[in-house]
Amino acid sequence: MSSKRLTFPTTEEQIRELHAGDEVVVDGHIIGIRDRTQIRIFDQGIEPPMDLAGAFLLHTAPGVRKLGPGRYEKVSIGTTTSARMVRFTEGLGKRYGVRAICGKGGLPDEAIEPMQRLGMVYFAIVGGAAALETTQIEEIEEVAWEELMPECLWKFRVKDFGPLTVGIDSHGNSLFRDVQERATKKLEELNARL
């Protein structure tokens, strides 16, 4: 399967062209974000000091080396489990215009409806593949909220970032829901055999 290529930030139109299962490779700028970053934005009501319109958010807490005030170089940048952060999905799309959330392990079904309504996708990355991911991040361009280290707000410039799989698309489809439905049926069959 050939992969689709997208440059971020992007538009709703581009996102609507993606379908669950598609392979995607990303260029441009992506924003690193994690639990504490989003707790600060949504639970503490502090506005993020970066523009998130059309953005690609990566669930990450990178390993970095400090070079100077506000300047960091990459050491090991990988991706964390997304499910913990599902409750922020609607707010990210509605309030800030985020277009893509990327992480590992999938988002629970409650993300499907807001992603469809707001024109967002969830990209599944290969968890644990940080050595590869680190080579695809060209530079750490900006860091905000350094006191949350490593759960700051990060701006990375990326090239050939991926391969990513569209796990949840903007048309109401979720690979994770499909897999769980099939596995739950299979469990009944396996239990009957035990």
Add this chain to the structure above:
Amino acid sequence: MITTDLEGMVEDAAAHLYVWALKDIPQDLRDALADAAERETSVTGQRVLSTILKNVQIADSDENLVCQDTGIAVYTCRVGEQFPLHPARIYVALKAGTERATIEHPLRSNAVHTITRENTGPNTGYRLPIVHWEFIPEWDGLDVKCVPKGSGSENMSFLKMCIPADGVKGIKQFVLESIVGAGGKPCPPGIVGIGIGGSADYAMYLAKEAIARPIGTRNPDPHVAKLEEELYELLNETGIGPMGLGGDVTVLQCHVEHADTHMTLNPVAVNYQCWAARRASAHIGPEGEVEYDREF
């Protein structure tokens, strides 16, 4: 405080083991991942497994970490009764080695106070790192195994106090439900560790022991080895697949450790180890001579 040469050597070994485990995954795991890539038939599963293999190669060539999650450092020590350094000093050395590796590399520091969530230090803190002890009579050596345990897989840990009437069937059902429920979160395909028997806490400890065993080993008790085989087959029928995106390979292996238990207990603990099942070992002799990659 007097730091002996031997204490310094244990500290050096701990620092080396932690970084080495994070960069260079064991051969048995590399073989199992390559085998999984050959077996997998789904498009997404193949994509995931070929990316994993590529990642392991890049970690080798760039001498970088396989995964960014440097985990919590978990050590298992087997201490001979004639090993000339007291376990209290061994613990100090392991802690110092963990800190040194974290600062010098540098490694991401994950350790936080469990209530305030404030960082407590370079991958150390109160009761961190975690060390499990075993004491061996009539021996003068020390074996140290380091298992950096990532949170994605550790969060997928489960315990059920089955009743004796649930039997082995109850154990199997609980393991199946747990792994299906975990889906892609623990970075499958990995090693499922199961602890059965003992007590609630001991079953979970045994599950952790089970994930740290090399792939290709079987429990020496034939009843338990049979359960390992059966669970391995069953889990790979669930269709969860690589990274939970669907496919044939859900687990690389299932390991079970057991302890005899009370007649009215039937505890089952599940501890997951992600595909980046990192571990590294060293044997340290009484003069401080160190031999790495000795499995135990």
